[in-house]
Amino acid sequence: MTLGNQPPHDPSHLADADEVDLLCPGCNADLAMDETFRAWSVCGACGRHFWISARDRIAMLAGGQPVDEPPYALPALDPLTYHDRLPAPDRLSDVRDRGALENAVVVARLDLGGTRSLVVALDSALLSGGLGIVAGDKVLSAFERAASESLPLVVICGGGSGPVTDGVLAAFQPARIAGALQQLHRTGQPMIAVVTHPTGSSIRTGLASFADILLLETGAAKDGLRPDATVARRELASRLGGILGTLGRRPVSTAPAEGPALTxxxxxxxxxxxxxxxxxxxxxxxxxxxxxxxxxxxxxxxxxxxxxxxxxxxxxxxxxxxxxxxxxxxxxxxxxxxxxxxxxxxxxxxxxxxxxxxxxxxxxxxxxxxxxxxxxxxxxxxxxxxxxxxxxxxxxxxxxxxxxxxxxxxxxxxxxxxxxxxxxxxxxxxxxxxxxxxxxxxxxxxTPARSEATWRELHDLSDLQGAIGRSLDDMRGRLERRQRKLPQVASFPAFQELQHRAALMQLNMPKFQERGTALRDRLTARRPRPEE
Structure with missing residues (x-):
């Protein structure tokens, strides 16, 4: 469904300046005649960002370009297996209320900085309880559409700041989103999340934290997140276009002029x-x-x-x-x-x-x-x-x-x-x-240098082996002669050859020295006495 050309933001819902005073709670500035507020819902004096609906966010990102909103059908209920517990009039009223889903989760194809993208905007007022089953299904369908059309996905996160939607099926939505994200990644496309104020923990951990690139709108709280950048609302469209251009495969001539998009x-x-x-x-x-x-x-x-x-x-x-x-x-x-x-x-x-x-x-x-x-x-x-x-x-x-x-x-x-x-x-x-x-x-x-290095290493090993062999032969000979006064190994002539090799001195080698009368008595006791 094409909505046609729309202004970045429609301030027609604002009251006339002569009828009411509209003040910023942050700096007490008059917002009624503030052009920045009328265009972006941002205080021109202190930069405070105010709530806007999901559709207004899409219109701001579009910047006047046509907004292409793909069709989405609500999940159908099988009348043979579903037993309604509400009277018919109440159920008809409930079905009419379910049309609010079109405004709670808005999905649109947009050109951001020359990159065709699929944008999902969550309304923080309508989704104060977080992503339930119905809203979660629409978000999942956006993931699947982005994967099937090979488009990068931008998710404007909001909501989840009120009492959490009860039920085990609603609590399982993050696991389903993780699976849908893998489908998107298989096409080589990124997910970029923009956290706005207010965004509760259920949407932060169940949706925003999965993003490849995480942005924080000015005024939104981090609350455990580690955003890659903080972006003002009026700069969001150009910043997203720059990041998508860097992540995409556009020619060098169309790369963002600002250089590297993000640390x-x-x-x-x-x-x-x-x-x-x-x-x-x-x-x-x-x-x-x-x-x-x-x-x-x-x-x-x-x-x-x-x-x-x-x-x-x-x-x-x-x-x-x-x-x-x-x-x-x-x-x-x-x-x-x-x-x-x-x-x-x-x-x-x-x-x-x-x-x-x-x-x-x-x-x-x-x-x-x-x-x-x-x-x-x-x-x-x-x-x-x-x-x-x-x-x-x-x-x-x-x-x-x-x-x-x-x-x-x-x-x-x-x-x-x-x-x-x-x-x-x-x-x-x-x-x-x-x-x-x-x-x-x-x-x-x-390389030829390896042959020379190999010959040099083998030569050094051969010299080292010969020195160790001569030292061990010297020790063996002295032991066989059973000298009564045995010098330390370091005083052997052959072992002195090894003293300049610092690495060998760390080996666990035996140390020979004279042990006094105990060694002399043990050696003489083995000789046969003359009288025997």
């Missing part, structure tokens, strides 16, 4: 998730500072990988380090590496800094790119630092680009990402994971 809520000082534009396509950018990784980074990692998987977007991991120091939480490294190896979408790791050997398991993407100033110090601050060019020659990195602070570096990185991601997107998820694991196993194993 997600779980981001910390050492771990951030952003929706970015790189390599001519939309990606999920996961930025990690290696020496600052801690337990607070776990939600960031989970959110970034989940968003990349859900929306079928490549994952670009930007790993930085300010010093050649161990990772902040070394125990987290295997978990992060395992997640990168098993990730379904393409993974490219970009290194920027000098990295300790404990961070090496994170170099496990489909491709690893390093900046020219990057380096790898396997032994930490105590040993040699191998520059990026040497690591490239050894087969540890796939490419080296100029420093990202230089214009040439950013341009070269974008060109490489375009080529690499284009090649990786040709493979199925399973095949891509197999190739990633195989490439990680082969890193550094197919």
């Amino acid at each position: 997600l809520a779980e981001s910390t000082d050492h771990a951030k998730v952003r929706l970015e534009r790189a390599g001519g396509r939309n990606v999920v950018l996961l930025s990690l500072e290696a020496t600052g990784l801690n337990l607070l980074s776990i939600p960031v990692l989970v959110r970034g990988q989940r968003l990349s998987h859900t929306l079928d977007l490549p994952l670009v991991v930007h790993l930085s380090s300010t010093s050649c120091s161990p990772a902040g939480e070394p125990a987290m490294i295997p978990t992060i590496a395992d997640g990168l190896l098993r990730h379904r979408t393409p993974v490219v790791v970009v290194l920027d800094g000098t990295f300790d050997g404990s961070v090496a398991p994170l170099f496990t993407g489909d491709a690893t790119i390093a900046t020219a100033a990057s380096g790898f110090c396997p032994a930490g601050n105590r040993g040699r630092t191998y520059p990026a060019a040497d690591c490239l020659r050894l087969g540890l990195f796939d490419a080296v680009v100029p420093n990202l602070g230089e214009p040439a570096g950013a341009a070269e990185l974008d060109r490489l990402l375009d080529r690499m991601l284009g090649e990786l997107e040709r493979y199925s998820p399973g095949r891509r994971i197999d190739r990633r694991i195989a490439a990680t196993i082969r890193r550094g194993a197919e």
Whole structure:
């Protein structure tokens, strides 16, 4: 059903300014002649957001464009199995009242920033008890329609602030919504939720918390939610258009001019998730500072990988380090590496800094790119630092680009990402994971430098084995001669050869020394006496 062109907000329901004083309870400003209030139901003086109906929200988001409201039929009751407990007149009145569902949950197709979307608006006044069975069915039908038409879904959440709708079937609505969301995700489309005031806990936890991107309208309470951004009502349509454009697959020329649309809520000082534009396509950018990784980074990692998987977007991991120091939480490294190896979408790791050997398991993407100033110090601050060019020659990195602070570096990185991601997107998820694991196993194993390093390591092992053998032979000989005064092992000539090898001194080796008359008596007691 097409409603035709509608104004952003129809203030005809407001009383005439000469008949009543309309004041803002926040700042006591006169709202009767406030143009901001008449257009957006927002106080122009203090920015207080007032309640509006679900249909007014749809009209505001439409901004004058035609509102296409898809048909929805109420669930039919089978007269053979349903026994009505109300008299006929009361039931007819009840059926007429059920028309309020059209205003309690409003569903419409809209163009938001050039992206065709399905928008669901909940009326916080009509749904004060939360999502019941009937309203829940209409919301579920919107999820199914978005999945069948492959449209992103925007849900304006409101209601649930009054007494909760009673009944076990009503309480089960969140589980049904979780299943419908998976259908939507299988089409690669996101769900964006906007929490308005008032929104109670039943709708927060049963609907809004499932969203891939969570926005908070100005004036709405967080109450345990972690919104990705707070948006004023008059900016909501443009902000949604920018986010949908970043999440979608529009050409670069039509990407939002404001650049990155969003830094997600779980981001910390050492771990951030952003929706970015790189390599001519939309990606999920996961930025990690290696020496600052801690337990607070776990939600960031989970959110970034989940968003990349859900929306079928490549994952670009930007790993930085300010010093050649161990990772902040070394125990987290295997978990992060395992997640990168098993990730379904393409993974490219970009290194920027000098990295300790404990961070090496994170170099496990489909491709690893390093900046020219990057380096790898396997032994930490105590040993040699191998520059990026040497690591490239050894087969540890796939490419080296100029420093990202230089214009040439950013341009070269974008060109490489375009080529690499284009090649990786040709493979199925399973095949891509197999190739990633195989490439990680082969890193550094197919270069001429490996043959030289192998010969050097075998030579060192042979020398070490010979030194240990000579030392053990010396000890064995001295034991067989049963000397009454046994020197310490460290004084044996052969063992002195090993003293310069610090690692061997940590071995649990026996220590020989003189034990006095007890050892002498035991040795002489074994000799036969002359008189015998």
